[in-house]
Amino acid sequence: MTSRLSPINVILGLAPIALLIAVWQGLVSFGVAPATLLPPPGYVFGRLLQQLVTATFQQEIAATLVRLFAGFAIAVVLGVSIGIAAAASPAINAAVRPIVRVLAPLPKVALYPALLLLLGFGHGSKITLVTADALFPILLSTYYGASTVEQKLIWSAMAAGTPRYEILFKVVLPAAMPSILTGCRIGLVISCIVVFLAEMITSTDGLGHVLVTAARTFQAVDMFVPLITISLLGLILNGLLGAVRSYLLRGFPEA
Amino acid sequence: MAEPVATRKPASSIIEIEHVSQIFQTSARKDHQALSDISLTIEEGAFVSILGPSGCGKSTLLYIVGGFVSPTGGAAKMKGKTIAGPGPDRGPVFQEFALFPWKTVLGNVTYGPRQQGMSASEADAQSRALIEMVGLKGYESFYPKELSGGMKQRVALARTLAYHPEVLLMDEPFGALDAHTRTRLQNDLLNIWERDRKTVLFVTHSVDEAVFLSDKVVMMSKSPGRIRQVIDIDLPRPRRRNELLLDPRYQKYVVDIERMFDESDEVGSRS
Amino acid sequence: MMPPTTLARRAAPVLACIGLLALWQVAALALKNDSFPTAIEAIRAIPSILGDKEALINIIASLRRMAIGFGVAVFVSIPLGLMMGRSRAVAAFFNPLLMVIYPVPKAALMPIIMLWLGVGDITKTLVIFLGVSLPVIYHSFEGAKAVEEKMLWSGAAMGLSAAQRMVWIVLPASLPEILTGCRTGLVLALITMITSEMIARQSGAGNILFNALDMGQYDTVFAMIIIVGAMGIGLDALFERVRAKLVRWSEPQFDIPLSFS
Numbered sequence: 001m002t003s004r005l006s007p008i009n010v011i012l013g014l015a016p017i018a019l020l021i022a023v024w025q026g027l028v029s030f031g032v033a034p035a036t037l038l039p040p041p042g043y044v045f046g047r048l049l050q051q052l053v054t055a056t057f058q059q060e061i062a063a064t065l066v067r068l069f070a071g072f073a074i075a076v077v078l079g080v081s082i083g084i085a086a087a088a089s090p091a092i093n094a095a096v097r098p099i100v101r102v103l104a105p106l107p108k109v110a111l112y113p114a115l116l117l118l119l120g121f122g123h124g125s126k127i128t129l130v131t132a133d134a135l136f137p138i139l140l141s142t143y144y145g146a147s148t149v150e151q152k153l154i155w156s157a158m159a160a161g162t163p164r165y166e167i168l169f170k171v172v173l174p175a176a177m178p179s180i181l182t183g184c185r186i187g188l189v190i191s192c193i194v195v196f197l198a199e200m201i202t203s204t205d206g207l208g209h210v211l212v213t214a215a216r217t218f219q220a221v222d223m224f225v226p227l228i229t230i231s232l233l234g235l236i237l238n239g240l241l242g243a244v245r246s247y248l249l250r251g252f253p254e255a
Numbered sequence: 256m257a258e259p260v261a262t263r264k265p266a267s268s269i270i271e272i273e274h275v276s277q278i279f280q281t282s283a284r285k286d287h288q289a290l291s292d293i294s295l296t297i298e299e300g301a302f303v304s305i306l307g308p309s310g311c312g313k314s315t316l317l318y319i320v321g322g323f324v325s326p327t328g329g330a331a332k333m334k335g336k337t338i339a340g341p342g343p344d345r346g347p348v349f350q351e352f353a354l355f356p357w358k359t360v361l362g363n364v365t366y367g368p369r370q371q372g373m374s375a376s377e378a379d380a381q382s383r384a385l386i387e388m389v390g391l392k393g394y395e396s397f398y399p400k401e402l403s404g405g406m407k408q409r410v411a412l413a414r415t416l417a418y419h420p421e422v423l424l425m426d427e428p429f430g431a432l433d434a435h436t437r438t439r440l441q442n443d444l445l446n447i448w449e450r451d452r453k454t455v456l457f458v459t460h461s462v463d464e465a466v467f468l469s470d471k472v473v474m475m476s477k478s479p480g481r482i483r484q485v486i487d488i489d490l491p492r493p494r495r496r497n498e499l500l501l502d503p504r505y506q507k508y509v510v511d512i513e514r515m516f517d518e519s520d521e522v523g524s525r526s
Numbered sequence: 527m528m529p530p531t532t533l534a535r536r537a538a539p540v541l542a543c544i545g546l547l548a549l550w551q552v553a554a555l556a557l558k559n560d561s562f563p564t565a566i567e568a569i570r571a572i573p574s575i576l577g578d579k580e581a582l583i584n585i586i587a588s589l590r591r592m593a594i595g596f597g598v599a600v601f602v603s604i605p606l607g608l609m610m611g612r613s614r615a616v617a618a619f620f621n622p623l624l625m626v627i628y629p630v631p632k633a634a635l636m637p638i639i640m641l642w643l644g645v646g647d648i649t650k651t652l653v654i655f656l657g658v659s660l661p662v663i664y665h666s667f668e669g670a671k672a673v674e675e676k677m678l679w680s681g682a683a684m685g686l687s688a689a690q691r692m693v694w695i696v697l698p699a700s701l702p703e704i705l706t707g708c709r710t711g712l713v714l715a716l717i718t719m720i721t722s723e724m725i726a727r728q729s730g731a732g733n734i735l736f737n738a739l740d741m742g743q744y745d746t747v748f749a750m751i752i753i754v755g756a757m758g759i760g761l762d763a764l765f766e767r768v769r770a771k772l773v774r775w776s777e778p779q780f781d782i783p784l785s786f787s
Binding site: 009014102103105108111113189192193197200201211214215227238 | 538539541542543545546559561562614615618619620621622623625626627628629630631633634635637638640641642713716717720721724725735736738739744747748750751754755757758759761762
Binding site: 175 | 318321323340341342343345346347349351353355356357358359366367370371398399400414415418420
């Protein structure tokens with residue numbers, strides 16, 4: 001959901017967020033919701049800033065980020081290579097396609113108990129779950145991008161003397177890049193969501209665990225803090241990926 | 256209907272197309288015969304146009320010479336050797352430009368020479384000269400998306416010329432351009448061609464374009480694609496557009512060819 | 527009569543299922559791990575879950591909440607997405623808000639909403655509603671944005687009002703894209719349902735999974751995974767049929783839904 005940033009758009013876009021915070025404040029101020037259930041926004045953001053500088057909270061963020069990046073990175077490597085291979089070889093395609101058809105709509109989170117049994121309660125099971133969820137959008141968009149590369153680009157490179165195996169890296173991969181990066185973007189958001197949920201379901205550290213701990217003791221403020229943190233992390237990572245994207249795709253129209 | 260074509264065989268023939276036919280499977284049951292028993296010889300240094308209505312298989316014939324498509328029957332030969340795949344001795348220029356969007360103008364033009372193992376500095380110098388020759392000096396670091404259609408096609412031409420193919424295969428290269436840009440590129444192409452007179456195989460559906468550019472026009476008819484007639488265009492070179500348009504011989508070629516296509520259309524519609 | 531290629535294409539996913547189960551069987555036999563039952567053991571445990579009246583009621587209650595959450599979300603999200611796609615102002619108004627909400631795990635809101643509304647059906651349905659909304663809004667938005675301007679001009683020339691153009695041109699023209707969003711939303715509804723039940727641990731399919739895990743009934747865990755997986759694949763296949771009927775006019779497109787929590 002990208003739109004050009006004109007000043008009017010920025011004001012217009014900030015309006016609903018400001019409105020949301022105003023309503024939130026209003027609910028507390030007029031006593032509609034008790035502060036124990038819905039702490040006022042100023043208090044929540046103050047608490048967030050206060051937490052962000054503590055070492056313990058930073059460690060929770062670090063634990064979440066390690067799992068997120070590891071899972072996402074594995075998903076990118078696997079998704080791009082399987083996607084390209086499936087587009088390049090009819091034999092691999094025939095094998096991959098039905099398996100993907102079955103596994104893609106499968107609710108991966110249901111596999112989590114199995115992963116816990118097989119890989120234990122540590123990083124391994126969470127990273128695997130993140131990979132399993134982020135893999136398919138990346139794989140599918142890579143496959144889509146690679147299989148719709150314009151034939152004449154490939155012919156042009158072949159006529160210029162590019163050997164067949166090099167075509168994959170010199171033409172198909174760069175030509176599929178816009179589509180691959182779209183898949184990565186979806187995969188990244190999914191990774192944020194999944195890592196948080198996995199930590200909520202069972203974990204001893206990470207942002208999801210912070211939320212669960214707060215929920216057990218009915219500390220409403222501390223429940224908002226990790227949620228806002230993961231949202232901010234998502235926005236920052238999305239922005240970074242956007243920067244990478246506009247650098248990599250500087251030649252492409254509408255990048 | 257198709258008379259035996261190009262039976263005189265000078266020593267300098269470069270491409271020989273021998274009884275080529277092409278059948279595409281369009282659906283499970285139906286086959287479409289795109290080309291039927293095409294034989295044609297192209298002499299070295301000749302500018303040959305393949306002219307015909309859309310759907311007559313003229314582009315397919317070009318792709319077969321390029322080695323991008325293998326014929327279902329017969330064979331195409333380059334210097335006596337059967338064409339088995341694409342190679343840098345035959346350089347294509349497509350209507351769709353097919354430039355690499357992730358490379359700059361210079362990057363696109365140096366691609367071929369670098370692929371041939373030329374050093375970076377040498378490829379760079381040579382490509383800059385070519386970019387200047389096609390009239391795009393100053394645009395070296397632009398990306399294709401920043402160029403107009405005519406400029407893109409100039410880059411595509413430079414990219415292909417850069418690896419010194421012996422034959423240029425041009426697939427309706429000016430078909431996507433507006434009339435004004437089109438005539439300018441035709442003139443520039445002729446000027447560039449006059450320098451070293453490479454063999455050119457040029458596919459078009461425009462009669463004036465074919466007559467203006469070519470030494471020889473191969474007329475094709477459709478379903479199935481056959482060669483109808485081959486016409487030698489005996490007009491002086493170098494050709495100047497403003498002179499040629501007034502030349503009665505040019506006008507006669509254009510009118511005759513158009514009439515022949517009209518007649519075949521009528522026969523086609525009656526049967 | 528079916529041509530052999532079509533038959534092979536239909537059979538391929540079934541073969542893939544069998545292949546994956548076989549792979550599981552081999553892996554389980556090779557690992558010889560007590561907590562990793564074989565595929566056959568897991569399949570044998572399925573009837574006892576489905577035969578258990580309480581478990582069955584639980585699962586059906588889950589599915590009902592899912593259907594309501596999904597239905598309401600689709601009903602609200604499509605008009606919003608379409609309006610965003612046709613009006614820059616509406617898009618500029620909602621886009622940043624949606625971008626902020628996007629990376630928040632919807633099921634993670636469960637504890638907070640529970641705090642406010644209790645553990646009842648409303649909480650669980652609301653979470654599913656939130657999970658489904660975003661992809662449907664997003665795809666409706668993209669679909670409406672891509673509607674050919676000239677098509678709308680033709681409509682205006684024929685005397686259609688702005689509202690009529692929305693219903694009779696924008697909606698059908700973006701239907702393929704909207705349905706792609708609904709398909710993603712459907713899988714998401716299932717995932718959000720399971721996840722929220724795993725977090726709340728009160729009832730439902732997600733709860734059965736973790737109760738079995740806690741009690742060490744590993745074949746029940748894996749049997750439940752098969753049931754949930756089959757629900758995902760089944761719902762998706764069902765929706766795909768409906769979709770193919772509705773947009774028969776559209777170019778065939780390559781889309782396998784992207785499922786994520």
